[in-house]
Amino acid sequence: MGVSDYLSQTIGDYVDKLSGVDNQTTLEQFFATTIGNLGFKYFTYHIVKVVGIGTHLPLVSTTYPKQWVKRYFEQNYMQLDPVLAASFERTLPYVWDEVALPEEMDKHQKDFFMEADDFKLRDGLSIPINGYGGEVALMSVVADGNTKEAQETINQHRHTLHLLTMYHHNHASSMLIDSALKDYKPTLTKREKEVLTWAGSGKTTWETSEILSIAETTVLSHIENAKRKLEAPSRTQAVVKAIYLGLIQI
Amino acid sequence: MGVSDYLSQTIGDYVDKLSGVDNQTTLEQFFATTIGNLGFKYFTYHIVKVVGIGTHLPLVSTTYPKQWVKRYFEQNYMQLDPVLAASFERTLPYVWDEVALPEEMDKHQKDFFMEADDFKLRDGLSIPINGYGGEVALMSVVADGNTKEAQETINQHRHTLHLLTMYHHNHASSMLIDSALKDYKPTLTKREKEVLTWAGSGKTTWETSEILSIAETTVLSHIENAKRKLEAPSRTQAVVKAIYLGLIQI
DNA sequence: ACTCACCTCCTAATTTCTTAGGAGAGACCC
DNA sequence: GGGTCTCTCCTAAGAAATTAGGAGGTGAGT
Numbered sequence: 001m002g003v004s005d006y007l008s009q010t011i012g013d014y015v016d017k018l019s020g021v022d023n024q025t026t027l028e029q030f031f032a033t034t035i036g037n038l039g040f041k042y043f044t045y046h047i048v049k050v051v052g053i054g055t056h057l058p059l060v061s062t063t064y065p066k067q068w069v070k071r072y073f074e075q076n077y078m079q080l081d082p083v084l085a086a087s088f089e090r091t092l093p094y095v096w097d098e099v100a101l102p103e104e105m106d107k108h109q110k111d112f113f114m115e116a117d118d119f120k121l122r123d124g125l126s127i128p129i130n131g132y133g134g135e136v137a138l139m140s141v142v143a144d145g146n147t148k149e150a151q152e153t154i155n156q157h158r159h160t161l162h163l164l165t166m167y168h169h170n171h172a173s174s175m176l177i178d179s180a181l182k183d184y185k186p187t188l189t190k191r192e193k194e195v196l197t198w199a200g201s202g203k204t205t206w207e208t209s210e211i212l213s214i215a216e217t218t219v220l221s222h223i224e225n226a227k228r229k230l231e232a233p234s235r236t237q238a239v240v241k242a243i244y245l246g247l248i249q250i
Numbered sequence: 251m252g253v254s255d256y257l258s259q260t261i262g263d264y265v266d267k268l269s270g271v272d273n274q275t276t277l278e279q280f281f282a283t284t285i286g287n288l289g290f291k292y293f294t295y296h297i298v299k300v301v302g303i304g305t306h307l308p309l310v311s312t313t314y315p316k317q318w319v320k321r322y323f324e325q326n327y328m329q330l331d332p333v334l335a336a337s338f339e340r341t342l343p344y345v346w347d348e349v350a351l352p353e354e355m356d357k358h359q360k361d362f363f364m365e366a367d368d369f370k371l372r373d374g375l376s377i378p379i380n381g382y383g384g385e386v387a388l389m390s391v392v393a394d395g396n397t398k399e400a401q402e403t404i405n406q407h408r409h410t411l412h413l414l415t416m417y418h419h420n421h422a423s424s425m426l427i428d429s430a431l432k433d434y435k436p437t438l439t440k441r442e443k444e445v446l447t448w449a450g451s452g453k454t455t456w457e458t459s460e461i462l463s464i465a466e467t468t469v470l471s472h473i474e475n476a477k478r479k480l481e482a483p484s485r486t487q488a489v490v491k492a493i494y495l496g497l498i499q500i
Numbered sequence: 501a502c503t504c505a506c507c508t509c510c511t512a513a514t515t516t517c518t519t520a521g522g523a524g525a526g527a528c529c530c
Numbered sequence: 531g532g533g534t535c536t537c538t539c540c541t542a543a544g545a546a547a548t549t550a551g552g553a554g555g556t557g558a559g560t
Contacts, residue, residue, distance in 0.1 A: 202487030236486040237452030
């Protein structure tokens with residue numbers, strides 16, 4: 001056997017078992033158990049930016065204490081949380097200490113951290129993930145024990161967590177997003193996609209008709225159908241929506 | 251000391267030294283040396299999808315034999331290479347064996363692999379990376395030695411490489427892309443971004459003028475300026491370009 | 501055989517976008 | 531002070547997109 005066996009085995013086991021999981025609850029428990037063995041108490045997996053929906057649905061999978069989760073949503077702490085805010089700027093894992101500097105926080109934020117502290121949510125690591133097509137997710141894990149122990153746990157397992165998170169995301173994101181996007185993602189026909197793609201490339205209706213060797217009115221029909229399916233009031237928004245929903249690529 | 255020390259140290263060293271590197275050549279040598287110590291011979295880091303440019307510029311950083319790279323571009327092997335094609339479908343590391351199945355390849359592809367073989371590019375691992383905003387990159391590494399040794403090297407170090415690649419990408423992508431996008435990415439003013447954002451949200455010129463409490467003609471001016479800066483012939487393409495260049499978010 | 505989704509093409513009125521000018525006011529830098 | 535950038539507003543003609551209809555043909559599936 002070689003080096004890094006423990007990590008390899010943890011990841012290997014996780015990936016093996018992952019393939020059989022097909023529902024969110026099992027997935028949650030499974031990740032919780034895996035990181036529990038490494039010394040982590042809770043996790044929150046949060047899809048921050050869902051590609052294709054303007055309004056931000058809260059797509060969250062968490063094992064944080066229920067009471068805290070309730071508070072967090074009721075008080076709209078998303079707007080306050082520096083750990084969450086950092087996910088938009090960073091692309092590599094960061095410990096909470098790095099982004100929650102007392103000298104940079106206002107009173108509300110300090111209160112927020114005090115309250116989190118009551119739930120023993122003090123020392124943690126957050127891992128931003130850039131997903132396929134541009135979606136952004138954040139995995140946050142809370143380490144167990146006192147601060148010294150927690151920091152050690154984090155330092156020791158940050159790479160394992162980083163890898164675990166990527167494999168988890170690969171499985172979980174599609175599950176969460178598919179169910180959320182289902183209602184927003186219509187089926188476009190080949191022609192509808194084509195005319196939208198050319199529109200996104202700056203072509204006029206007439207130019208598109210020349211390119212596709214069909215009548216200008218036919219192109220118009222396809223565009224109108226696509227607009228109706230996408231519930232877009234303008235050609236421009238139809239193209240934007242189709243791009244965000246992964247229906248076309250420019 | 252705990253578990254996974256070798257991996258942790260490799261990654262740690264890499265990250266530490268990475269911060270001082272500010273040019274592509276040094277970065278290349280640095281990654282080559284690091285993976286060389288793990289038993290890998292060559293690497294190619296390829297930004298497959300550059301967000302913001304319709305035409306695919308070849309953004310490549312490689313230590314493959316120069317002759318092979320020359321052949322690859324001259325013969326337009328990008329269109330043939332199953333390893334590269336797989337990067338569009340996969341989000342996790344894959345060994346070349348998995349995606350280059352003899353029974354699925356046509357004659358051209360088999361010839362391509364024969365030729366690669368002459369350069370000892372046989373056993374490798376490719377790691378797809380989803381970057382910030384939706385760009386896609388691919389890190390391919392070639393293992394040294396005969397097939398048995400190579401497979402062992404790959405299995406042993408796939409996680410290390412996965413992590414190394416992410417840290418490398420985090421540093422290299424901005425360097426490569428920034429220099430490539432420089433010529434394509436204009437500076438838009440606050441108003442220009444606003445009007446494009448509303449256009450992308452399906453608003454008409456008049457609606458946008460109401461929202462921003464300015465005259466309709468002013469909105470038109472801003473749109474026209476943005477179109478000129480983005481060299482977009484239509485409003486729709488201006489919005490699409492601005493999104494891809496990361497200038498606006500819908 | 502029938503339905504249904506898809507592709508094709510058409511008219512005509514209305515709205516919106518595009519293009520090509522000009523011009524004044526305020527902010528900032530040299 | 532002069533130059534540059536940004537934001538603001540304007541006219542006016544022509545091009546393109548939007549809306550609201552209708553209609554015929556093909557192919558796949560029930």
